[in-house]
Amino acid sequence: MIEINRNTPERTILVALNTGDISKEETEEHLNELEELASTAGANTILKVVQHRASVDPVFFVGKGKAAQLAELVEANSIDLIIFDDDLSAIQLRNLEKLINKKIIDRSGLILDIFASRAKTKEAKTQVELAQLQYMLPRLTRAWTHLSKQYGGIGTKGPGETQIETDRRIIRTRISNLKEKLSKIESQRETQSSGRKNFITVSIVGYTNAGKSTLFNxxxxxxxxxxxxxxxxLDSTTRLLELGKNQKALISDTVGFIRKLPHHLVASFKSTLKDVRDADIILHVIDISHPYYKEHLEVVNETLKELGCDKKTQLKVFNKADLIVDKSIFDFVLNKYSESVLISALRGININSLYSKLSSIIEETFIQEEIDIEISNSKIASKIYSLAEVLSTRYDDNTIHITYKTNRENSNKIKNLIRM
Ligand SMILES: Nc1nc2c(ncn2[C@@H]2O[C@H](COP(=O)(O)OP(=O)(O)OP(=O)(O)O)[C@@H](O)[C@H]2O)c(=O)[nH]1
Ligand SMILES: [Mg+2]
Structure with missing residues (x-):
């Protein structure tokens, strides 16, 4: 695991490579975000280095000259840690470590470290450990360099490799244990959430620090x-939300997204993100005061796609409106994004408008229907209970009249049941 000493802030250099696909300003913004991540992890950023280069160097990630320059900067500024904004391959990592002889991590490693220090519940801890081990497995060469130093450098390939093989085996066993543990947690969640199907579910998602928890509270x-x-x-919390007009929904707050979120992390956070995957409606919170809010919005939509949630009904909630001086941005946003609302969660501004938008989305999304089934067909009746909010049942000779409310998808499922 990557250890960042949390007592004395480690003197850090941040490195980004611009291969011409994004602007200079964007690279700068990515580095600023990396600095925030680094500071969250307890590191102290001393220098930021950007290299403009047509392509990624397979040996050192940055060019050879730049790598040598980094080694000099490390010496001159008593640097403890170098963080790269993109993922390094095992080979690049090993070569850089050999050349620079200091701790080197990449963005994914940094994010995983933050998650590891923030994880509180058993579920989050298990998920983070799984993601960390999966991230570590192909990078175990570091242990090799460590051992080769211990055994005297070149020619010690034998013991080093044996150690790596042993480490790999231990890690693989641990990974399968953790996966098993997670699938148990997931099935527990399944049981817990089965009682929720009668409720409309709303999930708050968004870029990290957008104000999701503030809004949820x-x-x-x-x-x-x-x-x-x-x-x-890092965890999910669910509460009842009362919207008036007898409308009730379950709403949940969960972990935020960020650009270049490690793939393993998204995969292992599947159980925490179950609320998002099961949600009927997504409340997508965007910090409109952030200069790169549009990019954040795209990143969140991409991550939702990865989770298979891109087709869900989404209401965009532009938050932190209290920080906006240039009000013309409000018109721009409301024109560009039709299903959206502008609020300040912190100051409680325009929350009524959020309530009424949400309420009308619920009205539109959920249709009320009535169905007649034969009393002998009680299996179908119980299925309807699991797919819809049953409003009333009336018995009449051999027939049950059921009135229910559900979304279109489940309504079609119910109709198919009757046809079978
Ligand atoms: N000015 C202003 N600040 C806000 C508003 N909403 C939230 N904040 C601040 O933004 C910061 C982040 O808020 P959170 O609610 O923790 O954000 P989050 O999206 O839950 O963040 P993560 O859980 O870290 O992903 C806090 O300092 C909030 O006080 C707002 O409407 N206006
Ligand atoms: Mg939060």
Whole structure:
């Protein structure tokens, strides 16, 4: 595991490579975000280095000259740690470590480290450990360099390799144990959530630090930790949301997204993200005061796609409107994104408009229907209970009249059941 000493901030250099696919300003913004991540992990950024280069160097990631320059900067500035904004291959990592002789990590390693230090529940801890081990497995060459030093360098390939093989075997066993543990947690969740099917479910998603937990607390009087830090929330919390007109929904707050979120992390957070995958409606919170809010919005939509949630009904909630000086941005946003609302979760501005939008989406998404089934067909009746909110049942000779409310997808399922 990557250890970052949390007592004395490690003096750090951040490195980005621009291969011409994004602008200079964007690279700068990516590095600023990396600096925030680094500071969340307890590192102190001393220098930021950008290299403009047509392609990634397979040997050192940056060019050979740049790598040598990094080694000099490390010496001159007593640097402890170098963080690369993109993922390094095992070979690049090994070569850089040999050349620079300091701890080197990449963005994924940094994000995993933050998740590891923030994880509180058994579920989050298991998920993070799984992602960390999967990330580590192909990078075990570091142990080789470590051992080769211990045994005296070149010619010690034998013992080094044996050690790596042993380490790999231990890690693989641990990975399969963790996967088993997670699938148990997932099936427990399945049982817990089966009682929720009668409710409409709303899931708050968004870029990290957008204000999701602040909004969740405001809507539900919950006390989820909300702070000006990346990844303050790692778990899911669900509460009842009362929207008036007898409308009730279950709403959940969950972990935020970020660009270049490690793939293993998304995969192993599947059980935490179950609320998002099961949701009827997505409340997508965007920090409109952030200069790169449009990019954040895209990143979140991409991640939702990865989770198979891109077709769900989505209401965009542009938050932190209180920080906007140039009000013309409001018109722009409301024109560009039709299903959207502008609020300030912190100051409680325009929350009524959010309530009424949400309420009308629920009205549109959920249709009320009535169906008649034969009393002997009680199996279908119980299926309807699991697919819809049953409003009333009336018995009449051999028939049950059921009135229910459900979304279109489940409504079609019910109709198919009757046809069978
Ligand atoms: N000015 C202003 N600040 C806000 C608003 N909403 C949230 N914040 C602040 O933004 C910071 C992040 O808020 P959170 O609610 O923790 O954000 P989050 O999206 O849950 O973040 P993570 O869980 O870390 O992904 C906190 O310092 C909040 O006080 C708002 O409407 N206006
Ligand atoms: Mg949060």
């Amino acid at each position: 405001l809507l539900t009087q919950a006390h989820v930790l909300a702070e000006d830090k990346l990844f303050a929330t």
